[in-house]
Amino acid sequence: MSLGKIFLILGVAALVPFVARAQAQDDSNVTLIKNATIITITHGRIEHGSILVRDGKIADVGTDVQAPAGARVIDGTGLYVMPGIIDCHTHIAVDGDVNEGSISVSSMVNIKDVLNPYDIDIYHELAGGVVIGNVLHGSANPIGGQTIVIKLKYGAPPDQLPFPDAVPGIKFALGENVKHSNFSAPGVAPRYPETRMGVEETIRDAFTRAKAYQQKWADYNRRKAAGEQNLIPPRRDLQLEPLVEVLEGKRYIHCHSYVSDEILMLMRVAKEFGFKVRTFQHVLEGYKVADEMAANNIGGSTFSDWWAYKMEAYEAIPYNAALMTRRGVIVSVNSDDADEARHLNQEAAKSMKYGGLTENEALRLVTLNPAIQLGIDNHVGSIEVGKDADFAIYNHDPLSVYAVVQKTIIDGRVYFDRQQDIARRAGLEKERKDLLDKLEKENQPPKKPAATENKSEKKPEKGKRKKTPKPELVAMVAGGAQ
Numbered sequence: 001m002s003l004g005k006i007f008l009i010l011g012v013a014a015l016v017p018f019v020a021r022a023q024a025q026d027d028s029n030v031t032l033i034k035n036a037t038i039i040t041i042t043h044g045r046i047e048h049g050s051i052l053v054r055d056g057k058i059a060d061v062g063t064d065v066q067a068p069a070g071a072r073v074i075d076g077t078g079l080y081v082m083p084g085i086i087d088c089h090t091h092i093a094v095d096g097d098v099n100e101g102s103i104s105v106s107s108m109v110n111i112k113d114v115l116n117p118y119d120i121d122i123y124h125e126l127a128g129g130v131v132i133g134n135v136l137h138g139s140a141n142p143i144g145g146q147t148i149v150i151k152l153k154y155g156a157p158p159d160q161l162p163f164p165d166a167v168p169g170i171k172f173a174l175g176e177n178v179k180h181s182n183f184s185a186p187g188v189a190p191r192y193p194e195t196r197m198g199v200e201e202t203i204r205d206a207f208t209r210a211k212a213y214q215q216k217w218a219d220y221n222r223r224k225a226a227g228e229q230n231l232i233p234p235r236r237d238l239q240l241e242p243l244v245e246v247l248e249g250k251r252y253i254h255c256h257s258y259v260s261d262e263i264l265m266l267m268r269v270a271k272e273f274g275f276k277v278r279t280f281q282h283v284l285e286g287y288k289v290a291d292e293m294a295a296n297n298i299g300g301s302t303f304s305d306w307w308a309y310k311m312e313a314y315e316a317i318p319y320n321a322a323l324m325t326r327r328g329v330i331v332s333v334n335s336d337d338a339d340e341a342r343h344l345n346q347e348a349a350k351s352m353k354y355g356g357l358t359e360n361e362a363l364r365l366v367t368l369n370p371a372i373q374l375g376i377d378n379h380v381g382s383i384e385v386g387k388d389a390d391f392a393i394y395n396h397d398p399l400s401v402y403a404v405v406q407k408t409i410i411d412g413r414v415y416f417d418r419q420q421d422i423a424r425r426a427g428l429e430k431e432r433k434d435l436l437d438k439l440e441k442e443n444q445p446p447k448k449p450a451a452t453e454n455k456s457e458k459k460p461e462k463g464k465r466k467k468t469p470k471p472e473l474v475a476m477v478a479g480g481a482q
Helices: 003-026 120-126 196-225 241-247 261-273 291-296 320-326 340-353 361-364 368-373 418-423 425-442 472-479
Strands: 030-039 046-053 057-062 072-075 080-083 086-090 130-135 143-151 169-173 251-256 279-282 299-302 331-332 391-394 404-408 413-417
Touching: 030 130, 030 391, 057 404, 086 279, 086 340, 120 291, 120 413, 130 251, 130 340, 130 368, 130 391, 130 404, 143 196, 169 241, 196 261, 251 261, 261 291, 279 291, 291 299, 299 320, 299 368, 320 331, 320 340, 331 340, 331 368, 340 361, 404 418, 413 418, 418 425
Parallel strands: 030 072, 030 080, 086 130, 169 251, 251 279, 279 299, 299 331
Antiparallel strands: 030 046, 046 057, 080 391, 130 143, 143 169, 391 404, 404 413
16 A cells, blocks of 8 residues: 555544644634623523633623624523533543553653644543543552643644643552552563552652652752752652652642542551642542541542442442532542543533532532642633633533533634534545545455466566555554544
């Protein structure tokens, strides 16, 4: 297969990102969304309200907001505008595996080094109203890799995805995944730790080394400031530097967790070494230790109603989010799954049934609360003047099962438009079919000449081989660009 044909096939998968990027770049820097139901989260609902956006920020909100000359106007009649959804636990937008599971402490690796802005899951989540994701390392290690908060600017250069004002994070993990309860590979030696006791000791040992490393640099900097000459700086340790940032409050811990005894264990270790846990992720037994979490100002980012998929999830209950909320914990509902993220608005609504949260409390679970957990609530999470213009626009109340996103806006620019998406589906499907037809024709065996007494079958010229498409390219085209 020629190089040109390969590029043609790959072009189908890349078409939508370029369309989305061009669409975003074409938007005016001044936009008015008018005559919509605006769900502010912090100041109630505004019926027949308008939002003025200027240079990616919310410039005005109310019932009597006028469009300046030249502004782009979006008619919101019959529509609902809410802050864009924030997913506090996701694994999308990464190139390759997210687990560096070879060692127990992998704090030196960083998710931002493998961001992939062309991951189709970004576009799918935009279609579900998600604008921000906390992209985490996996849960194979007691101390995993560094995390990154991104805006879902599908198709933009990778350096435009990270949220510039977000506090950097790091993934910790407890329980079955860390001690490999459900994992083994033939010929691969088990890796320490294999018990919950070992998990605690691994974390304690890492912070013992981190504090000693911190002290070495403090001593060096003190002596240097005093004017001492010919000093040799301590050797840099890339594994310990992120943990020193944790000790200094410059990096947030987001800890994968399930059972209450381990949640309490990490609180004790944190108190011993003087660091803070920002959120317990999953935290399916958080309802058992909600008072302790609230007293330590630790957030809980949980599932709405997943349970019993492994032993440590057996005591999970769908009332978890509401019970933690009532005890004073800042709670969010996350996805941990690209498909789940497409309807986080409805996942949040389940806590109205299981626990009796109000409409606004339910919507906070996927807007303002995760913004607080990520330290970005001064910028996003509610519709207020001065905040980033990140919105999800629905055709029904966002808590309804009938709600479908019509537009998703990030920094005042449209990154998903349902009507445009529908309009280009026929063209994409035709292009996909044409490519499949072309590939099928090229893959047909050559016709043999008619057999005669005086004419033998023509043999291929010496040194030439028949060209056939590679199996992976055939599979790529068969998958198509959805």
